[in-house]
Amino acid sequence: MTALLSVTRLDAFYGAFQALFGIDFELRAGESVAVIGANGAGKSTFLKALAGLVRSRPDAIRFEGEDVGDRSAPQMLRLGVALVPEGRRLFPSLTVEENLLVGAYSGLRPQPWTLPRIYELFPVLRERRNSPSTILSGGQQQMVAIGRALMSNPRLLLCDELSLGLAPIIVEDIYRVLPQIKAGGTSLIIVEQNIARAMRHVDRFYCLQEGRVTLTGKPGSVGQNEIHRAYFGA
Amino acid sequence: MAWLDTVVQGILLGGVYTLFALGLSLIFGIMRLVNLAHGDLIVLAAFLVFLVMASFGVPLAVATLLTIALMFALGFVLQRAVLERVLGDDIMPPLLVTFGLSVVIQNGLLLGFGADSRRLQAGAFETLSVDVAPGLSIGLAPLSALIIAIGVIALLQMVFYRTSLGRAFRATSDDTQTAQLMGIDHRNIYAIAVGISLAVSVIAAVAFGMRANFDPSTGPARLLYAFEAVIIGGLGSLWGTLVGGMVLGVAQTIGARIDPEWQILAGHLAFLLMLFLRPRGLFPARQP
Numbered sequence: 001m002t003a004l005l006s007v008t009r010l011d012a013f014y015g016a017f018q019a020l021f022g023i024d025f026e027l028r029a030g031e032s033v034a035v036i037g038a039n040g041a042g043k044s045t046f047l048k049a050l051a052g053l054v055r056s057r058p059d060a061i062r063f064e065g066e067d068v069g070d071r072s073a074p075q076m077l078r079l080g081v082a083l084v085p086e087g088r089r090l091f092p093s094l095t096v097e098e099n100l101l102v103g104a105y106s107g108l109r110p111q112p113w114t115l116p117r118i119y120e121l122f123p124v125l126r127e128r129r130n131s132p133s134t135i136l137s138g139g140q141q142q143m144v145a146i147g148r149a150l151m152s153n154p155r156l157l158l159c160d161e162l163s164l165g166l167a168p169i170i171v172e173d174i175y176r177v178l179p180q181i182k183a184g185g186t187s188l189i190i191v192e193q194n195i196a197r198a199m200r201h202v203d204r205f206y207c208l209q210e211g212r213v214t215l216t217g218k219p220g221s222v223g224q225n226e227i228h229r230a231y232f233g234a
Numbered sequence: 235m236a237w238l239d240t241v242v243q244g245i246l247l248g249g250v251y252t253l254f255a256l257g258l259s260l261i262f263g264i265m266r267l268v269n270l271a272h273g274d275l276i277v278l279a280a281f282l283v284f285l286v287m288a289s290f291g292v293p294l295a296v297a298t299l300l301t302i303a304l305m306f307a308l309g310f311v312l313q314r315a316v317l318e319r320v321l322g323d324d325i326m327p328p329l330l331v332t333f334g335l336s337v338v339i340q341n342g343l344l345l346g347f348g349a350d351s352r353r354l355q356a357g358a359f360e361t362l363s364v365d366v367a368p369g370l371s372i373g374l375a376p377l378s379a380l381i382i383a384i385g386v387i388a389l390l391q392m393v394f395y396r397t398s399l400g401r402a403f404r405a406t407s408d409d410t411q412t413a414q415l416m417g418i419d420h421r422n423i424y425a426i427a428v429g430i431s432l433a434v435s436v437i438a439a440v441a442f443g444m445r446a447n448f449d450p451s452t453g454p455a456r457l458l459y460a461f462e463a464v465i466i467g468g469l470g471s472l473w474g475t476l477v478g479g480m481v482l483g484v485a486q487t488i489g490a491r492i493d494p495e496w497q498i499l500a501g502h503l504a505f506l507l508m509l510f511l512r513p514r515g516l517f518p519a520r521q522p
Contacts, residue, residue: 051415077417089412091405102401106417152417 003062004029004187005050005156010060010069012042012049012211019045019054021211027156032178032188034198037208038231043191044086046208047158050189051083052076064155078106080155086164086191088145090133097129099144103151111153112184118147121177139170146174150181157181159190163197175201195227207231235369240491241484242370248463248483249380250445252476253438254456255463256386257431259475262464263519264407264427267321267328271335273457275432278339279305279439280448284352294356294440302436309432313425321424336453343450354443379441383479386434387472403427462505468515477516481508 007025011018020042027033035043048054050061052073060069063079071079082103090099100118104110119126122143128136133144142162149157163171178201182188192198198205199219207215207230215222215230258272269275279301286297316335320327362374394400406413406423413420442448442456459482467478482501489500508515 053411053414072419073411073414074417074419077415083415085412085415089409091408091412093404093408094401098401098404101398102405102413102416102418105398105402107398148416 002029002065003027004031004064006062007050008060008062010046010049010056012045012054012056014045014054019211020049023208023211023213025206025213027187027189029155030182030185030187031204032182032190032202034202034205035189035191035208036193036195036198036205036227036231039193040210041208042211043208044160045211047083047160047189047191050076050156050158051081053083074106077152077154078108080109080153081158082149082152082154082156083158084142084145084149084160084162086160088138088141090141090144090148092132092134094133095130096125096133096136096144099133100125100147100151103148106152109153113150113153115151118150121150121180122147137170138166139173142166142170142174146177146181150184150186153184154186156187156189159188161191161193163192163194171197195231209233235367237491239370240487242366242372243376244484244487245480246372246376246380246483247487248476248480249376249383250438250441250479251459251463251482252383252479253379253386253434253441254460255467255475255479256383256390256472257434257438258457258460259464259470259472260390260431260434261427263470264403265321265424266325266407267317268325268332269431270329270332270457271339271453272332272431272435272460273455274336274339274343274453275305276435276439276442276456277448277450277453278343279432279436280354280443281343281347281352281450283354283436283440283443287354294354294444298436298440301439302433305432305436306429309429310425312432313428314421317428318421318424336457340450340453347450349449349451351447351449352443353447354440356444360444375444379445382437382441383476386437387476390430390434390472399426459501462501465515466505466508468518470519471515471517474515474517474519481516 003026005027007023010020010023012020023046035046037043045054049056052071052075056069058067058070063081068079094102100115124140125143125147133141162174178188190198202219204218206213207227209230215226254276258269261267261269282301282304283297286300287294317328317331320331360375363371365371394403402418402423405416406418406420410420463478463482464475466481467474481504485504486497486501490497
């Protein structure tokens with residue numbers, strides 16, 4: 001199977017500060033991959049580069065056979081890459097339903113995720129559809145953020161720290177929907193600090209440390225010690 | 235009855251001030267941009283309507299529609315070509331650029347049209363009025379300005395709260411970066427917002443140009459009235475702006491009734507009083 005996404009020697013900068021150093025990464029269609037690493041390892045920057053919020057060399061990122069490293073965020077969304085941003089970032093002046101609808105703004109791919117399907121996935125959101133997004137609980141806000149990204153019917157969904165600030169039981173609720181998202185034909189990259197949780201939900205993982213890939217493999221095929229070394233440095 | 239007449243005329247005048255204020259309020263609400271050239275853009279629109287009528291011999295209504303299309307396009311280009319370059323975290327550069335634009339428009343109009351004052355002619359419609367009660371008659375032109383102001387607000391509200399474009403406006407205003415993740419190109423959203431602001435300014439220009447003379451130096455005072463209406467009404471609320479315009483209009487006509495020289499002063503005093511009593515305006519949109 002050919003790669004949906006392939007990243008080659010990706011460098012990323014914030015002004016003069018370099019956050020990523022020569023990242024190589026590959027994802028096949030239908031795959032789910034975790035990116036793990038400590039704070040400041042470059043995980044969020046990596047997702048931002050894929051989503052077009054941080055620009056890079058055109059050929060550093062290939063998506064469906066096209067060089068897209070220099071595309072803007074709206075262009076990447078049109079190509080089928082959606083990001084659930086860290087901290088959810090819902091629009092406070094929009095209701096829950098309007099937040100979901102704004103996710104379908106481009107209107108390019110109307111299927112399979114529609115408003116009714118999102119409400120099936122997260123029934124609690126239907127009850128709160130007309131509430132301002134700001135009064136929801138953290139878990140419900142995360143559901144809106146995921147639903148909003150799904151409304152664009154992405155080929156690739158990027159999830160940045162879904163568990164941030166949520167109680168463990170809520171986090172499991174959120175992670176339970178990932179198989180349904182995959183079943184809809186969407187590939188996944190999830191960034192997660194909790195290694196054990198990440199490993200339970202993905203086909204493969206990459207570990208980042210200080211902006212470099214230090215380890216990659218399949219959950220279960222790599223020993224704890226090796227992961228810890230890649231995560232924290234020896 | 236004379237006092238009632240004064241208040242009614244003030245409310246009607248408020249319709250014109252509301253139209254001045256809407257475009258300003260719109261751009262500030264979506265882009266946090268204070269457009270110091272807003273008054274001059276209104277005067278520019280009035281001259282354009284005047285020019286279209288004189289050149290093509292079309293009636294006022296047709297000239298207005300043509301100018302609305304023209305000013306929308308001008309607003310779109312102005313944003314993409316000029317304002318976009320200075321918008322950022324610092325509010326000073328856009329402020330300076332719109333201030334410069336104000337000077338450029340005033341002098342450009344002076345060059346093109348001279349310093350003579352003009353008026354938009356609407357024929358018999360200007361003088362038509364209905365007698366509501368003995369001693370109280372309402373001019374159709376001012377009345378239609380108020381009705382149109384209400385209609386424009388209703389239309390803008392519908393766009394903001396019922397359409398995909400409106401959601402994009404509000405989302406961009408909330409969080410530009412996250413809006414981009416939704417596929418919203420904020421540069422186009424801003425350009426459309428400025429376009430709509432200038433299109434509304436044409437309606438303001440016509441309502442104003444039918445009831446008073448204008449010349450190239452008339453703009454800054456229009457900007458001041460627009461500001462006052464927005465602040466009295468409360469930032470970010472279009473219906474509040476309507477009330478703000480009316481408060482300003484009524485204050486001015488009451489002032490003028492006491493002494494004609496007090497008209498402008500009374501409006502400013504009402505504004506200052508409001509700043510003193512309710513600094514966030516009558517209907518502030520949301521808590522800071």
